[in-house]
Amino acid sequence: MKPTELRADTPALHEDVYLNFGAHGPSPQYVVETEDGRVDPESFAEAVDGARLACFSAVTWTHGTRLPVAELVDIAHDAGALALVDAVQVPGQLPMDVEEWGADAVAAAGHKWLMGLWGGGFLYVDRDVAETLAPRTVGYRSVETPTADPYEFAAGARRFEVGSSNPAPHVALAEAIDAIDEVGIDRIADRIRKLVEHLTDSVPDDRLRSPATPESGLVTIDVDEPAATVERLASEGIVVRALPTPNAIRASIHAVNTSNEVDQLLDALDSEWE
Numbered sequence: 001m002k003p004t005e006l007r008a009d010t011p012a013l014h015e016d017v018y019l020n021f022g023a024h025g026p027s028p029q030y031v032v033e034t035e036d037g038r039v040d041p042e043s044f045a046e047a048v049d050g051a052r053l054a055c056f057s058a059v060t061w062t063h064g065t066r067l068p069v070a071e072l073v074d075i076a077h078d079a080g081a082l083a084l085v086d087a088v089q090v091p092g093q094l095p096m097d098v099e100e101w102g103a104d105a106v107a108a109a110g111h112k113w114l115m116g117l118w119g120g121g122f123l124y125v126d127r128d129v130a131e132t133l134a135p136r137t138v139g140y141r142s143v144e145t146p147t148a149d150p151y152e153f154a155a156g157a158r159r160f161e162v163g164s165s166n167p168a169p170h171v172a173l174a175e176a177i178d179a180i181d182e183v184g185i186d187r188i189a190d191r192i193r194k195l196v197e198h199l200t201d202s203v204p205d206d207r208l209r210s211p212a213t214p215e216s217g218l219v220t221i222d223v224d225e226p227a228a229t230v231e232r233l234a235s236e237g238i239v240v241r242a243l244p245t246p247n248a249i250r251a252s253i254h255a256v257n258t259s260n261e262v263d264q265l266l267d268a269l270d271s272e273w274e
Contacts, residue, residue, distance in 0.1 A: 037063025064218025
């Protein structure tokens with residue numbers, strides 16, 4: 001991206017995206033999400049007009065909402081922009097199909113819902129699009145012949161590799177994917193939905209910031225002092241996190257959790273809305 005080129009993204013993206021945008025040009029143009037973590041397609045279309053790249057999350061980390069990925073990709077393409085999807089909150093808890101999405105690139109990590117190690121993840125890039133992109137880094141694994149002058153980037157996925165990497169996170173990622181596949185992603189998604197329903201049914205409506213009908217395992221709850229609440233719950237053996245936007249806490253409910261653990265969280269939060 002050149003400094004004169006626009007980018008469109010949403011505030012529901014992780015800070016890493018903003019940092020990279022800021023390091024390589026002007027500030028991105030934001031699409032303002034609604035209070036319940038939605039993105040209005042018309043607002044998105046206005047923001048992406050004239051952009052070279054549109055970046056958005058498949059599942060928002062702020063509310064746990066699922067965005068209409070395929071629709072937003074189509075809008076970006078109609079505007080002549082590439083579509084990059086942050087799918088980090090998807091694999092391991094929800095089914096995903098990059099071909100159905102139609103995105104030019106999809107990135108995700110293995111340390112979240114796949115429960116792998118830090119440092120393992122994957123990047124999908126449409127084969128035709130990949131041939132038009134010049135990687136920001138170069139290494140002996142990303143070129144056809146390292147000793148050639150000038151060098152040529154390798155075809156396919158190799159062009160995005162750099163050099164030697166730590167194999168442990170990638171082995172863990174492969175094992176995690178096998179474990180998820182063995183259990184079945186549909187079974188996992190169904191169990192997460194039931195556990196989240198158990199949680200959201202007992203959270204007061206004016207305190208629930210995520211959809212009342214679960215869309216993922218991420219549940220955002222309004223409390224008076226998020227940071228203090230996180231510390232208090234941690235002292236009781238309950239792990240949640242504070243969010244910068246909205247000013248709330250977020251619980252991540254996975255298939256490995258139990259109804260008893262959800263009850264413990266609810267009991268610990270009971271004093272927040274008394």
